[in-house]
Amino acid sequence: xxxxxxxxxxxxxxxxxxxxxxxxxxxxxxxxxxxxxxxxxxxxxxxxxxxxxxxxxxxxxxxxxxxxxxxxxxxxxxxxxxxxxxxxxxxxxxxxxxxxxxxxxxxxxxxxxxxxxxxxxxxxxxxxxxxxxxxxxxxxxxxxxxxxxxxxxxxxxxxxxxxxxxxxxxxxxxxxxxxxxxxxxxxxxxxxxxxxxxxxxxxxxxxxx
Amino acid sequence: xxxxxxxxxxxxxxxxxxxxxxxxxxxxxxxxxxxxxxxxxxxxxxxxxxxxxxxxxxxxxxxxxxxxxxxxxxxxxxxxxxxxxxxxxxxxxxxxxxxxxxxxxxxxxxxxxxxxxxxxxxxxxxxxxxxxxxxxxxxxxxxxxxxxxxxxxxxxxxxxxxxxxxxxxxxxxxxxxxxxxxxxxxxxxxxxxxxxxxxxxxxxxxxxx
Numbered sequence: 001x002x003x004x005x006x007x008x009x010x011x012x013x014x015x016x017x018x019x020x021x022x023x024x025x026x027x028x029x030x031x032x033x034x035x036x037x038x039x040x041x042x043x044x045x046x047x048x049x050x051x052x053x054x055x056x057x058x059x060x061x062x063x064x065x066x067x068x069x070x071x072x073x074x075x076x077x078x079x080x081x082x083x084x085x086x087x088x089x090x091x092x093x094x095x096x097x098x099x100x101x102x103x104x105x106x107x108x109x110x111x112x113x114x115x116x117x118x119x120x121x122x123x124x125x126x127x128x129x130x131x132x133x134x135x136x137x138x139x140x141x142x143x144x145x146x147x148x149x150x151x152x153x154x155x156x157x158x159x160x161x162x163x164x165x166x167x168x169x170x171x172x173x174x175x176x177x178x179x180x181x182x183x184x185x186x187x188x189x190x191x192x193x194x195x196x197x198x199x200x201x202x203x204x205x206x207x208x209x
Numbered sequence: 210x211x212x213x214x215x216x217x218x219x220x221x222x223x224x225x226x227x228x229x230x231x232x233x234x235x236x237x238x239x240x241x242x243x244x245x246x247x248x249x250x251x252x253x254x255x256x257x258x259x260x261x262x263x264x265x266x267x268x269x270x271x272x273x274x275x276x277x278x279x280x281x282x283x284x285x286x287x288x289x290x291x292x293x294x295x296x297x298x299x300x301x302x303x304x305x306x307x308x309x310x311x312x313x314x315x316x317x318x319x320x321x322x323x324x325x326x327x328x329x330x331x332x333x334x335x336x337x338x339x340x341x342x343x344x345x346x347x348x349x350x351x352x353x354x355x356x357x358x359x360x361x362x363x364x365x366x367x368x369x370x371x372x373x374x375x376x377x378x379x380x381x382x383x384x385x386x387x388x389x390x391x392x393x394x395x396x397x398x399x400x401x402x403x404x405x406x407x408x409x410x411x412x413x414x415x416x417x418x
Contacts, residue, residue, distance in 0.1 A: 087395065094404060144386045144388050174404075175403070178353070183296050184293055186296065189388040192388075193383060197382075201379045
């Protein structure tokens with residue numbers, strides 16, 4: 001029991017009192033329910049592995065997204081974590097494939113570029129560039145904060161010297177005012193982004209009022 | 210007393226019960242305090258007027274921003290309401306001048322383009338274009354929502370046929386992920402904007418990690 005409380009207490013956001021409460025809950029519920037949780041943890045760790053192509057987690061190798069022939073293999077969305085990939089997939093914003101870095105550069109926490117799958121990405125992009133004359137697009141979708149911006153630059157810096165890099169288009173997702181919001185309640189940084197990133201307005205006969 | 214309650218009840222967000230409470234408060238406070246509020250309302254309405262150049266509210270004519278020689282007169286930020294101008298001024302994002310439309314197109318509420326200062330803007334831009342050979346930039350900073358986008362298009366459509374319009378650059382402030390936010394918590398519309406608006410990543414020796 002003491003060992004279970006220690007193990008539960010290691011989970012993020014679980015203090016010792018909550019760990020004790022969870023442990024006594026697991027003692028009182030039907031045996032099957034407690035073992036079901038244990039088995040789910042075990043199976044998740046045994047069955048999910050990192051895809052050797054994109055670094056994402058999947059049961060299959062390569063992962064279903066890397067194998068999907070309906071996706072453009074020459075457009076790669078670079079994200080920090082699998083959860084970012086999940087969010088973008090749910091929004092359905094991109095027909096390309098992904099590359100999961102496995103984190104972001106955070107010098108203060110000791111996370112350096114060798115802790116990310118940056119070399120895997122460099123090999124993958126180099127192979128795509130060697131494959132044919134078409135453009136390769138890398139959409140860098142690390143989070144729009146200090147560490148994410150820093151990581152985006154590190155990715156771009158690592159890849160800019162690859163052979164054939166003149167056919168490599170590296171873009172960064174847009175920052176600005178979130179759609180549906182109001183200028184009067186926006187933070188200064190958001191307004192600065194919205195002004196810096198302003199774009200020519202296109203008037204089409206379809207969109208005109 | 211009944212008339213005061215009726216008048217207070219016309220303010221936005223003030224129900225009848227609150228109006229009654231405010232009225233009895235104004236009856237019980239020292240006479241000077243009650244009359245101070247009355248005078249403040251009166252003076253505000255007497256002293257603030259719309260600037261004949263930009264449509265914003267100011268005590269002086271033209272308003273201090275329109276008179277400020279340090280601002281680029283050929284860059285105009287178009288906003289819906291004076292409060293948007295205040296937010297942008299506080300953020301200090303632009304060295305240009307403003308044009309206050311006095312609202313946004315809202316057909317369901319009966320707000321049409323003749324209720325906005327669109328013709329004043331058209332005359333102002335036409336005069337700037339006639340003045341000299343330099344470019345005129347119009348930054349359309351209506352709110353990033355359905356009505357604001359619709360209003361932005363109406364502004365652009367009205368101005369696109371002016372003489373010299375080939376020297377008129379009309380831009381829209383950027384939408385996307387708000388700076389400092391996380392992809393995993395963003396709404397679908399925000400992610401779609403962030404992807405559609407993606408921009409080439411610039412690597413400068415200064416910004417490289």
